[in-house]
Amino acid sequence: MPDNIEFTIKEDTLAKMLSLKKEMGFDEKGWDEWLEFVLNTISFEKKNISELEKIMEKVHFEKSYDEWVKNFSFNLNHIWQESSARDLDPSSNPNYKKEEHSAIVIGAGPSIPKHNHLEILAKSNYQGSIICTDRSLKPALKAGITPDKFEKYYVTSIDGIEKIKDFYTDPIISNYGHKINGIFSTVVHPLTVQNAREAGIKIHWLHALFDYNEGKKSFNQISALMVRAKNHLKGLPAIQTGGNVGTSSWFIAWQILKCAIVGLIGINHSWDENDSWEIITANFNAAKEIDRSDPLFNKLFPKIYNPEFKSYCILDPIFQFYSNALKEFITRSPLWVTTVNATEGGCIFGERITCATFTEFLTKYKI
Amino acid sequence: MIKANFKISKSNETDKKGSTNNNNDDLRKDLTKSEFEEFIVKSGAAGSFMVFRSEKKKDELGLDQL
Numbered sequence: 001m002p003d004n005i006e007f008t009i010k011e012d013t014l015a016k017m018l019s020l021k022k023e024m025g026f027d028e029k030g031w032d033e034w035l036e037f038v039l040n041t042i043s044f045e046k047k048n049i050s051e052l053e054k055i056m057e058k059v060h061f062e063k064s065y066d067e068w069v070k071n072f073s074f075n076l077n078h079i080w081q082e083s084s085a086r087d088l089d090p091s092s093n094p095n096y097k098k099e100e101h102s103a104i105v106i107g108a109g110p111s112i113p114k115h116n117h118l119e120i121l122a123k124s125n126y127q128g129s130i131i132c133t134d135r136s137l138k139p140a141l142k143a144g145i146t147p148d149k150f151e152k153y154y155v156t157s158i159d160g161i162e163k164i165k166d167f168y169t170d171p172i173i174s175n176y177g178h179k180i181n182g183i184f185s186t187v188v189h190p191l192t193v194q195n196a197r198e199a200g201i202k203i204h205w206l207h208a209l210f211d212y213n214e215g216k217k218s219f220n221q222i223s224a225l226m227v228r229a230k231n232h233l234k235g236l237p238a239i240q241t242g243g244n245v246g247t248s249s250w251f252i253a254w255q256i257l258k259c260a261i262v263g264l265i266g267i268n269h270s271w272d273e274n275d276s277w278e279i280i281t282a283n284f285n286a287a288k289e290i291d292r293s294d295p296l297f298n299k300l301f302p303k304i305y306n307p308e309f310k311s312y313c314i315l316d317p318i319f320q321f322y323s324n325a326l327k328e329f330i331t332r333s334p335l336w337v338t339t340v341n342a343t344e345g346g347c348i349f350g351e352r353i354t355c356a357t358f359t360e361f362l363t364k365y366k367i
Numbered sequence: 368m369i370k371a372n373f374k375i376s377k378s379n380e381t382d383k384k385g386s387t388n389n390n391n392d393d394l395r396k397d398l399t400k401s402e403f404e405e406f407i408v409k410s411g412a413a414g415s416f417m418v419f420r421s422e423k424k425k426d427e428l429g430l431d432q433l
Contacts, residue, residue, distance in 0.1 A: 005373045006372050057418075061417075086432065158415065159415040209429065213420065213426065236433060237432060242418060243415060284406075286405075287406075300406070317407060
């Protein structure tokens with residue numbers, strides 16, 4: 001390689017580079033350090049998407065498959081008796097215009113307390129749909145986001161592990177449960193649905209896709225046949241989960257509830273840059289064996305700059321898995337869907353994602 | 368248009384400054400698939416669910432009824 005390379009760029013491009021370098025906190029640092037940071041971010045994202053997904057798939061089949069089959073068998077009698085999530089689809093009404101409707105998905109990310117988003121929503125006159133992920137139901141109700149004030153109120157669960165049941169045990173959930181529609185995957189733990197049912201939440205079922213592509217002998221297809229054997233002759237809707245309940249809720253917002261505008265709050269899919277490493281690595285015991293100065297550590301826990309909210313965040317392997325999938329599916333969603341990330345931080349930004357403050361979202365979208 | 372000259376510093380100079388190199392070869396060397404899998408398994412943190420993939424890309428966005 002020659003010692004010197006001469007190249008030509010537009011003045012505007014240079015101005016943008018200088019501005020972004022400064023904005024990202026690299027004003028006093030060299031060009032090489034800044035470019036390396038930017039390139040690291042890009043190459044890491046592209047390289048690891050499929051690899052990460054394959055690993056997660058293998059881990060889940062080994063860790064969760066038996067549990068999902070068992071959960072489904074316990075749920076089946078209830079599934080036959082209870083509603084399909086398709087019953088919540090308003091598009092059978094010929095007067096329904098999806099472009100006039102919005103939904104807010106409430107995740108449980110750290111931006112919720114940081115920006116007082118629950119309090120802001122509770123005080124608003126928003127009349128669209130509220131979709132609480134299971135973990136966020138209790139805090140949302142306690143903050144005053146209740147179905148008395150917000151009539152189109154939903155809660156979602158897709159995870160099969162038993163501890164999710166705890167998200168449905170609180171007197172405040174029993175107080176409002178009868179006004180809340182619950183949307184559950186057929187493989188959630190039976191005690192999760194039982195707690196929701198006992199709190200008065202009306203249960204609606206859907207399938208979570210994971211092996212449908214493997215044909216008639218796949219669990220998705222066999223379980224669907226069993227569901228259709230009684231009452232649900234047309235079957236249930238089946239959604240892409242994207243690996244987590246937040247992404248599932250985004251899918252539910254436009255695919256089931258037919259809302260053309262989907263606002264996200266608390267969907268950080270990342271850690272705040274001010275979070276301690278002890279918190280960030282808490283779920284990753286193996287990370288404690290890796291020296292923090294080791295480049296491997298930076299690849300497992302990369303720091304990302306969000307140019308929309310002008311903030312940094314830190315990903316872990318799970319958040320990389322989640323955020324890569326959500327961002328990809330947003331780019332692939334139908335053009336009538338607009339996704340507004342009002343989280344005010346985190347790593348969900350890019351193609352077809354509008355970033356706005358939550359107050360801006362609430363000002364623009366009222367229904 | 369602006370003409371710019373870039374002086375190339377040797378990679379060992381960069382290393383001395385404490386920067387990291389993150390090209391694909393290094394990534395593979397530092398973090399093989401099996402090592403990463405072991406890391407996830409040992410961590411006991413695999414998230415909630417898996418991403419569904421199919422040769423029929425449209426199916427990946429969900430099915431109206433199944």
